Amino acid sequence: MKKLILLAALAATSACSKPEAAPDAQATAEPAAATDAAPANIAADGKSSVGMFKVTTQDGKVVMEDVKADGTYVDTTDGKVVETGKWNQKSPSQYCYTSDEKGAAEKCGNEKVENGVWTSTNAKGEVATVVRVES
Template identity: 45%
Template sequence: MKKLILMAGCAALAACSGAKEDAAPEGDAAATTAEAPAEDSMAGTYEATAADGTVITTTIDAEGNYVDTVDGKQTGSGTVAVAKNGQTCFNSSEAGAAPECWTDGEKAEDGSWTATNDDGESVTVRKVEPAA
């Protein structure tokens, strides 16, 4: 469940980044170096729906901090950044947790998109509201 929640947050971030235009060639070591999010680039509240129907709410602030909640209970937190390769990478505040990175698909007519992590797990993401 923690992995699912983290990936939902990643998906949210990746979809808003626009960093794909600056993607580095595959295999370039610099491609995995994350940069701090630009102000307002991804700040806001997102809902990610997993294949099992679980809905994860991810809130990202202007400084790149995120909080994940499920059914009103906090399930994760940390920082998020867009890597030079265009993936959105979530760095959990949980000790020893590895970053989890997501790649966003194209936006649908309703504004939602599918985000997929490196393990092939996907979530459907939609922005609920911009940052206050």
């Protein structure tokens, strides 16, 4: 009987002192990789791509662009809809859009903020100024 108690005590002690299993390397690598990725839909100003923007083209034309969370946009000039389509923020420095017009191709603008001025340059080299309209 003493031997059984001794064996039981020994087994209990060894169970308590069992070394902890090493963490799975893959499990710890995945969250780190997720935090290293750039957040989706961040505009050049560091805020969400979604919102209302006043875009002034190089020739002075003003377009109000409503960029919606569902991936669509609506452009208005003087309160009238002039274009609708889909948008994609590939990175904070590249905003792309495709008009709903039949046969339209995707167009992208290279965006940056320098000295507090947000600009978007299209493939032709034309520069527009962008201002976020806070509600």
